[in-house]
């Protein structure tokens with residue numbers, strides 16, 4: 044199984060990228076590619092920019108990566124209750140090529156934040172809306188208080204309840 048994983052953030056120390064990478068590593072015998080949204084930096088989407096630039100190569104590459112995968116694992120960063128600008132921008136660009144950005148691929152939706160909310164607002168938005176964009180959401184989980192629940196040295200969840208729930212979700216892939 045080929046898996047694309049990414050944190051929906053452009054922070055170089057993204058905890059969501061760390062979480063998505065860890066969860067992808069739990070899938071046995073999977074070929075995992077972790078994307079970094081910094082490699083998909085684009086002008087802020089507008090119809091004018093689209094007319095000027097067409098479909099930028101970064102958008103084509105992003106869609107191609109999804110096309111080649113069997114499953115996608117995304118962990119959403121919450122910025123002011125919503126998607127990070129970095130994710131929203133590549134997502135808006137990608138929808139201009141195909142509304143079904145996620146191409147009927149299985150998806151696991153995650154989110155985390157340093158605080159107890161676990162980025163629940165953006166998590167709720169993603170769980171509700173991703174199916175409209177072609178994602179077959181097989182499981183979802185928000186991890187609160189990231190630094191209390193995740194061991195940054197071992198790069199794994201240290202909360203055993205969260206870890207067993209995560210393993211149940213992985214089995215649905």
Ligand SMILES: Cc1cc2nc3c(=O)[nH]c(=O)nc-3n(C[C@H](O)[C@H](O)[C@H](O)COP(=O)(O)O)c2cc1C
Nearest residue numbers: 052054056057058059060120121122123124156162
């Ligand atoms: C502009 C901005 C807005 C934020 N808004 C929220 C928020 O609404 N809810 C929340 O839980 N955390 C919020 N945070 C804190 C993020 O959860 C935190 O920066 C987290 O590390 C982001 O994930 P990342 O490390 O994967 O980028 C915000 C951070 C920034 C920089």
